Amino acid sequence: VSILAVAREAGVSVATVSRVFNMPDKVSPETRKRVEAVARRIGWLPNASARTLRTQKSRVLGIVLPTLLNPVFAECLQGLALEAARRGYAIVPVTTEYELAREASAVAGLQAASVDGMVLVVSNPARSAALRRLREAGLPYVLAYNRHRTHPCVGVDGEQAVAEVVARLASLGHRRIAMVTGQLAVSDRAQQRHRGYLAGIQAAGQRPLVLEIPFVDANLDALSRLLGRAQAPTALVCSNDLLALRSIRAATQSGLRVPADLSVIGFDGIALGSDLPQQLGSVVQPNALIGQTAATLLIDALERRAVPTAADSRTLPWTLRLGETCAAPARVAGP
Amino acid sequence: VSILAVAREAGVSVATVSRVFNMPDKVSPETRKRVEAVARRIGWLPNASARTLRTQKSRVLGIVLPTLLNPVFAECLQGLALEAARRGYAIVPVTTEYELAREASAVAGLQAASVDGMVLVVSNPARSAALRRLREAGLPYVLAYNRHRTHPCVGVDGEQAVAEVVARLASLGHRRIAMVTGQLAVSDRAQQRHRGYLAGIQAAGQRPLVLEIPFVDANLDALSRLLGRAQAPTALVCSNDLLALRSIRAATQSGLRVPADLSVIGFDGIALGSDLPQQLGSVVQPNALIGQTAATLLIDALERRAVPTAADSRTLPWTLRLGETCAAPARVAGP
DNA sequence: CTGTTAGCGCTTTCAT
DNA sequence: ATGAAAGCGCTAACAG
Numbered sequence: 001v002s003i004l005a006v007a008r009e010a011g012v013s014v015a016t017v018s019r020v021f022n023m024p025d026k027v028s029p030e031t032r033k034r035v036e037a038v039a040r041r042i043g044w045l046p047n048a049s050a051r052t053l054r055t056q057k058s059r060v061l062g063i064v065l066p067t068l069l070n071p072v073f074a075e076c077l078q079g080l081a082l083e084a085a086r087r088g089y090a091i092v093p094v095t096t097e098y099e100l101a102r103e104a105s106a107v108a109g110l111q112a113a114s115v116d117g118m119v120l121v122v123s124n125p126a127r128s129a130a131l132r133r134l135r136e137a138g139l140p141y142v143l144a145y146n147r148h149r150t151h152p153c154v155g156v157d158g159e160q161a162v163a164e165v166v167a168r169l170a171s172l173g174h175r176r177i178a179m180v181t182g183q184l185a186v187s188d189r190a191q192q193r194h195r196g197y198l199a200g201i202q203a204a205g206q207r208p209l210v211l212e213i214p215f216v217d218a219n220l221d222a223l224s225r226l227l228g229r230a231q232a233p234t235a236l237v238c239s240n241d242l243l244a245l246r247s248i249r250a251a252t253q254s255g256l257r258v259p260a261d262l263s264v265i266g267f268d269g270i271a272l273g274s275d276l277p278q279q280l281g282s283v284v285q286p287n288a289l290i291g292q293t294a295a296t297l298l299i300d301a302l303e304r305r306a307v308p309t310a311a312d313s314r315t316l317p318w319t320l321r322l323g324e325t326c327a328a329p330a331r332v333a334g335p
Numbered sequence: 336v337s338i339l340a341v342a343r344e345a346g347v348s349v350a351t352v353s354r355v356f357n358m359p360d361k362v363s364p365e366t367r368k369r370v371e372a373v374a375r376r377i378g379w380l381p382n383a384s385a386r387t388l389r390t391q392k393s394r395v396l397g398i399v400l401p402t403l404l405n406p407v408f409a410e411c412l413q414g415l416a417l418e419a420a421r422r423g424y425a426i427v428p429v430t431t432e433y434e435l436a437r438e439a440s441a442v443a444g445l446q447a448a449s450v451d452g453m454v455l456v457v458s459n460p461a462r463s464a465a466l467r468r469l470r471e472a473g474l475p476y477v478l479a480y481n482r483h484r485t486h487p488c489v490g491v492d493g494e495q496a497v498a499e500v501v502a503r504l505a506s507l508g509h510r511r512i513a514m515v516t517g518q519l520a521v522s523d524r525a526q527q528r529h530r531g532y533l534a535g536i537q538a539a540g541q542r543p544l545v546l547e548i549p550f551v552d553a554n555l556d557a558l559s560r561l562l563g564r565a566q567a568p569t570a571l572v573c574s575n576d577l578l579a580l581r582s583i584r585a586a587t588q589s590g591l592r593v594p595a596d597l598s599v600i601g602f603d604g605i606a607l608g609s610d611l612p613q614q615l616g617s618v619v620q621p622n623a624l625i626g627q628t629a630a631t632l633l634i635d636a637l638e639r640r641a642v643p644t645a646a647d648s649r650t651l652p653w654t655l656r657l658g659e660t661c662a663a664p665a666r667v668a669g670p
Numbered sequence: 671c672t673g674t675t676a677g678c679g680c681t682t683t684c685a686t
Numbered sequence: 687a688t689g690a691a692a693g694c695g696c697t698a699a700c701a702g
Contacts, residue, residue, distance in 0.1 A: 001694055002696085004695085012672075012673085014673090014697090015674075015675095015697080015698085016671085026672095045446065046695085046696070047696070047697050048448045049383075049393065049449055050384075050678090050695035051695080051696055051697075052396075052678090053384040053385050053679065053680085053694090054698085055698095056678075068412055068413045068416070069606060071409070074404065078403040078699080081428065081430060092395075111380065111384055114426055116386050121676085186685070198375060242610065251613065272577075276584065277583050277587040338680080338681095347689085349680080349689090350688070355681095357681075361688095366687080381679085381680070385678070385679035385681055387680090388694045389681045390681065391694075428684090606677055
């Protein structure tokens, strides 16, 4: 079932059938109707591979992200997918499971799949072999959540946000504010937020206390120990919502009440956070919008036959939600 | 940069280059090494579109699901994606946002994209135009979460599971067990679970009480009213975890304690449920495994040049987790 | 407004 | 073990 069948059946040439689907205004209305009717009747749709081979554009976007198990990325992908669909693009998502090696192979795979462009969330834009490769190949791409001077990026200013979080907690009366973060080495987002924490702590004239949780599937024993000791922190700034949720669980199991004994705030603003019995405090990012904006940027560039550059980067606004897991400390530390 | 460049550079014909990548054993080791070296050096990879056009297989799987915002489907997609990647297939996910019309257009779009097969989560297999179309076209597909006699399906027995849930709650002493469900009309999963509830209630000799929440973005006022009245239920069986979470929030805001005043159990076993301060009771489905199994079934069939049929369907085991949101009722109802 | 035709990059007979 | 050549289905000059 090819274009030829339609052409024959409609009594026209293949060129005309092609025009009906690509430049409808260049075909007389009657012919067009006839062709469309035949196509519908025999259930013909232009073959995407043939079209891609001929035009050298696939209308497919490759998406590289760490995982779908963190709702942040699922929400982002959803926004991205919707926008892509709206503009007639398909997406091929690939997850890297936070493994650097997979970043490179994901990009290679997508390149072989002839994607027109890519949206990626990488571990660290500064030292990403995958990005270098993309740039050299001249393949259009946009980063999401990452931030870097020389790459086109869509995200929020995490550093400023976390500094603000610390300031707010301090103004609530917290004098011992700790940070709980995932592995700093594998994520420039975590690093960004960490810098914000340090800046905030310094501005508040306090001492920093950072707990780095080694694995993706976080083991929180260290946190429980920290919370158990004298002069334990009264507030926890977590570098993402999943970590915040787990921290709250660990605290609760250690007999602490949240937020009376311990305030906890996360980062990301995953939708679920608002549905919990205790609304999760968080730096709320517009995740779907980040995805959507990345898609828009990329597709706009594609249609201009251009490549997005650092100048196209967008910094989107975040909002601070203290939720129901943050409050003034019940017992203020003595002098 | 095409196969011809590699051929010339390596001093062989294009056929030989092709063989190196498709039937390596049919090429002498020296030639092979030389060709591989050249390909690597000039960064050549076989063009997927050309290959697809020629072989009529794309090694792409279309995935149709309601949304990525419900972690159930994100988890499933993750499992599916990993398995597909392992076997050398790419995936193109499309979300329907629970709109029937989008189901059909998603399938049409994927068909045009020449996918080799599809995995779908549809609203209702029995009356799905999309499925009819697929079957007529002879395109291989597998359903996930859906259950139907005449289609290949991967999922759990939700009916049995919910009946068991009701039995367990009854044996804990609950005498007024209500069900909270999403729109029954748009989901055969919800219907399945609803039937299980009715069966369980009947077996327990109790009166059913079903609250159907009208919208995807659930408005829970009706639930709050229900919980406020005399002889309110002491246990809630929710047709999914998201609904359970929201129900717990509504209950908590009405001043009820969970589980002392009200037990709540969900369905799906989303990973997040275990990270909450109160572990969410749930019928735990192996979501990633469901995705993985669907992928395996589909790909196995593809490689056999066959179409999966109802006979290939798999019913996977669920586990019942009462979590920390279910307990014996604090005050047993008087006679 | 419509038709003819070359060729996108690859795989696969069929020869050698 | 290797090469020559046909053709997958489509689009875009170009010609009329």
